[in-house]
Amino acid sequence: VLLGEITAGAMIAASIVMSRALAPIERATGAWRGLVAARQARANLKELFAGVESRGGEHVSLPRPEGSLSFENVFYLPPGLEHPVLSGIDLEIEPGENCAVVGPSGAGKSTLCRLAVGAWQPTRGHVRLGGADVYDWDPEELGPHIGYLPQLVDLLPGTVGQNIARFQALNSEAVIRAAKLAGIHELVLSLPDGYETEIALHSRRISLGQRQRLALARSLYGNPALVVLDEPNANMDEAGDRAMIEVLTRLKKLGTTVIIVTHHVSMMSCSDKVLVLKEGAIAAFGPRDQVIRPVRPVETKPATQAQPVTGSLQPAMAVRGKRHPTAE
Ligand SMILES: Nc1ncnc2c1ncn2[C@@H]1O[C@H](COP(=O)(O)OP(=O)(O)OP(=O)(O)O)[C@@H](O)[C@H]1O
Ligand SMILES: [Mg+2]
Known part of the structure; x- marks a missing residue:
């Protein structure tokens, strides 16, 4: 310029x-x-995602399993932990049997449930339902054969009916059948909009105990071959406990295999087997009457040795030193 x-x-x-x-x-x-x-x-x-294998592609679909559940030398070591949460779990549950799982807090009961439903993969060993490995099963196909009531109930935003139907296409007959099986049909009808009642994420319209019973109905939807109940009566009152025993009786009649984590001896009235877990290992496993023998009033021991038995897990825990029969 x-x-x-x-x-x-x-x-x-x-x-x-x-x-x-x-x-x-x-x-x-x-x-x-x-x-x-x-x-x-x-x-x-x-x-x-490098370690996650794709489970897609063409494959042969398996038929409905008959409900036998087996753990074959199962170890579970969460990533980043040095000690396994479960180790050497070896057990077999026949179709239609009810197995109660007891043990102190942190023993690995919930972990065992997650492995049983194929949600987690064992670090070593196999969990088989009707002979097939649950983790290898296509989750979409395995889902209808399994019912799972987690310890922390997680209903999703939607109606009561949708939650019970697991958000599949609504089949009213199946929803009502599951609700009746779980003994909550009347409870649902008493809600403001019955089966159409909306469940919001943090809504207080439905109490914790009611949520747990709705989740129970969801786990029974579609008449699954295996039902896994992780402390189903944690938030229930006495009436809820009685209703739960009725549900277990109905499942027994239907021939459904049941795994139930519980701290109540009363919940074991339908149990064929009892598994006592301690520090991630089997402390005792076998027919209920052998594992929790002191509960039976028939077994009269000298008064000094007898323990008070009603409503407590003390007797079950007293045999924790007993070896796993199959291991012997
Ligand atoms: N993914 C994980 N990562 C780290 N630790 C885990 C994992 N899963 C389980 N654990 C640990 O494993 C142990 C057993 O947990 P689990 O929830 O199975 O116990 P539990 O027997 O169900 O106890 P509770 O009776 O309190 O429900 C706990 O100490 C827990 O911290
Ligand atoms: Mg637990």
Whole structure:
């Protein structure tokens, strides 16, 4: 401009063009942190999913299993932990049997349930339902054959009916059958909108005990071959306990295999077998009357040795030193 080679206007125009041209570079340097973080996140995801195998593709669908459940030398070591949560679990439950699982807090009862339903993969060993490994089974196909009531009930946003039907296409007959089997048909009808009552994530419209019983109906939906109940009566009152025993009796008649984690001896009235877990290992497993023998009033021991038995798990825990019969 000073030498008169360009006009002042051209100088201003050049300055504007220059700032436009450099804008993307300026933006890139500003976003650099985000870019680095995104690259790191992508690398983390790749690493995380590297060990996950795809279960898709064509495969032969298995028929409905007959309900025998077996644990074959199962170990479970959560990632990052040094000691296994479950070790050397070896047991067999026949179709239609009811097996009660007892043991102190942290013994691995809930972990055993998650392995039984194929939600978690054993670090070593196999869990088989009707002879087939539950973890290898296509989850979409295995789901209808299994009922699972987790310790922490997690109903999803939707109606009561949708929750019981596991968000599958609504089959009213099957929903009502599951509700009646769980003994909650009348309870559902007493809700503001019956089966159409909306369940919100943190709604207080439905109490904890009611949620647990709705989740029980969900686990019984479609008449599964195996039902796993993780402390089903944790939030229930006495009436709920009695209803639970009735449910177990109905399942026994239907020939459903049941695993029930419980701290109540009364819940074992329908049990064929009892499994006592301690520190992730089997402390005792076998027919109920052998494992919890002191509960039977017929067994009269000298008064000094006899223990009070009603409503307590003490007797079961007293035999925890007993060896697993199959191990012997
Ligand atoms: N994924 C995991 N990562 C780390 N630790 C785990 C994992 N799963 C289970 N554990 C540990 O394993 C132990 C057993 O847990 P689990 O929930 O099976 O016990 P539980 O017998 O069901 O106890 P409770 O009677 O209190 O429900 C606990 O000490 C728990 O911290
Ligand atoms: Mg538990």
